[in-house]
Amino acid sequence: MIADSKLVSVVVPSPNHSGKRIYSLTRVSVHCVVGQVYASSLGNMFASAGYEASSNYGVGFDGSIGQYLPESYRSWCTSSYDNDNRAITIEVASDTFEPYRVTEKAYNALIKLLVDICRRNGKKKLIWFGDKSKSLNYQPKSDELVMTVHRWFAANKACPGDYLYNLHPQIAAEVNKQLGGTTVTTAKKTETATLTFNYLALSGYTNVPAQVKMLQRLLRDIQYKGKDGKELTINSKFDANTDYAVRQFQKKNGLTADGIVGAATWKKLTGAK
Ligand SMILES: [Zn+2]
Known part of the structure; x- marks a missing residue:
């Protein structure tokens, strides 16, 4: 799979799709991922058929952009x-907590990506009605x-x-400004998300089911088993089996085998640079 956008730094094809979209x-x-992850980590999740979900693109907290399905595919x-056949x-x-803030880097990368998507697909205007029926009933011009x-x-889903x-x-306004050729110095300052969880620090873990789930899927996919010698159960709980699998992974990768998933472990686990 070749990336559609030159802004893409990582391509991780996902098996979770319905082929080419049937509508133009x-x-x-x-969307928001619920986790301050790299674009590559998100790709690794979507690469698992068991995950049964995907997206065309992903933007990491560091501004990295990943592509998991061609733009012409239905995610x-x-x-x-x-919607997915059209979007x-x-x-x-x-x-991982309300209001699910995104970092400034991610926000800026998102704007760039949207501008790029519009340009390559011959779209001159991004429209946000803020209203469901109005949006779904609207017949967009080409x-x-x-x-x-x-x-x-x-x-x-929220x-x-x-x-x-x-x-x-603001996203629509910003993208339209750039499509119109106006020079935009910086995006209107958005509140910068605080990385409260240092990647996936253990302290935050037990309270963050979505991130534990992600961790378990990643470990399972690379065949790290639990303390019971069985495939990890994706139960979103940082249990003894998960702790064991983390320590085994750390041992194999020359990391301190403390069961704490800090930045180094997370980077190794997701293959992120
Ligand atoms: Zn969503």
């Missing part, structure tokens, strides 16, 4: 056949892209979190 590209959906991202989907690394959000399609959701008007 008229939408874009920005499994917004819980909507109708390019982008997951953005975010905090050079328009309508922003839609996951929360409209899944009752149990995706994207309020932080990114509330920035949607």
Whole structure:
């Protein structure tokens, strides 16, 4: 798979998709990952068929951009056949707690990526109505892209979190400014997300099921077993088996085998540079 965008630094093909989209590209959906991860780590998750989810692109907390499916493919991202067949989907690394803030680097990378997507696909305008029925009933012109959000399609999802959701008007304005050829010095200062969890520090772990889940999937995919000698159970709990698998991984990789998933372990685990 070759990246569609030159901004992509990592390509990790995902098996989770429905092939080429059956409708033409008229939408874009920005999501939040719930985890301050690298674009490569997100790709590693989506690379697992068992994960049953994907996106076309991912933006890491460090501003790294990953591509997991060609733009012409229908991802499994917004819980909507109708939407995913029309949208390019982008997951953005975010905090694991409300309002699911994203870093300034991630925000700026997202803007760049959106501008690039618009340019290459002949789109001159990014539209954010902020209203579900208006957005879904709108017939976009061939050079328009309508922003839609996951929360409209899944009752149990608050995706994207309020932080990114509330920035949607600003995102559209910023992208349109750049498409219009106006020089933009810097994005309107957004609140910088605090990396409260130093990557996946153990202290934060037990309270962060989404991140433990991610860790378990990564360890399982590279065949690290639990204390019980069995394949790791993806239960989102930092249990004895997970602790054992982490220590084994650390031992094998020349890291301190303390069961604490800090920056070094996380980097090794996700293959991030
Ligand atoms: Zn989402």
